[in-house]
Amino acid sequence: MQAMRFHLALVYTALLAGPAAAAEGANPFVGTIYQAIAAAVVFVTVMVVLKKAAWGKILQGLQDRENRIKHDLDQAEASAKQAEKTLAEYQKLLANAQEEARSMMESCRADAKKVSAELKDQAQTEIDQARQRATEEIQWAKENAVNEVHAQAAELATNVAGKILRRQINAQDQQQFVNEALAELGKGLN
């Protein structure tokens, strides 16, 4: 019984979309001109009402937004271009400043080198002069010392000679002896 009911159900379901569709009153094309008239009246009415009450406002809204977005984009583009230009100017200024700083540094370095060289030269000159002075002083001191040695030697020789001769000699004699002794001593040294 159960199996028979199952088969019956399958037959019903298989038949549903078949002959039943062709049964009287089940024609999907059924209708009259009234539906067409109703469709035309309703659609045209809806279209006209919407044209008056909705589409104009919506279109206006879309166009205003579009224009505003376009305006904002144009403005943003102009600002970007301006910013780019300003950046380029600043970069140029910065590059100039860097170049100037570099040239200033080079100039300073050159000046420093020059000053250093001058100071060095000056110092060298002073050193040379000091050395020269020292050499001259040494020479002078040497000559003085030699002269003093000569004078003392002469005096000593005179005294020795006076003692030997046991006689009193005057200043003129002494001077003569000194000169002679110096001349001899000079020869001896040379």
Add this chain to the structure above:
Amino acid sequence: MNTALCMLAAANPVGHVTDKPINGQWYVSNVTVMLVLSGIATLWLLIPAAKRITTGKSGSIDDLRTRGVLANMVESVCLYLRDEVFRPVLGDETDRYVPVLWSFFWFILISNLLGLVPILDITAALGLNDFHGTPVGIGGTATQSIWVTGTLAVIAFVFINGTAIIKDPIGFLKHLTAGAPVFMWPIMVPVELIGMIVKPVALALRLFANMTGGHIIVATLLGFVVSLSTALGGVSGHGLAIVPLIGTIVIYFLEIMVAFIQAYIFTFLTCLFLGQLVVHAHDDHEHDESHGGEHAAAH
């Protein structure tokens, strides 16, 4: 057996989608009622949305803001259609024709979607009677009537060709020759005329067939649910009925998608046919391509 036949007749899926006169008069039928309901629903949706979409005059940034979820949804759809669908075809003339095209889209969409609401079944279940005391269900889908889709297609045909003739009568006549040499005109003109007639016929049949077909499938699957549950009964009958029930739910979601797609296709093709006639930047090559696009859309 009698019980089975009664069930078969009651579950006739095609009967579910056919128009029926109310109170015995065809001028008030399921389709006409649904047409009026669709018109009211379209106005009820779009007019308040338009007030929220339009821009103010105060000069502040708030003027440009669309307020409300519904208005934003309407705006997104309108904007998409205008910028992505109509503008590539109509170019600078888009805003001139966009109100008619938007009207087609929204009216057909809302008619299609309203058809998915089981108003017919609800009113039938409520046990409404007509003036003669006959039980009657009121509802259905306006766009599942060939008379309605045919009328919409005729309006589209008049709009397309009327616009083209008013704008450039000579260009319209030239279009009938498809740019062919004079000796080819006896062939080309009839072909173009046939093409001109076929376009609205295709528009009407496509919308009608899709809406009717989808509803017949849903009604058939629901018929399976009823017949399996009734004929078998018990756990096995109700258990087996779950399968077509799930199928019905899946097809229902598909129908929602079809409702959008068919509204889109009707509008897009109307725009395309209009563009072929009123935008004269098209050369022969583009002409051929647009015919190709039409055939592709038809598939």
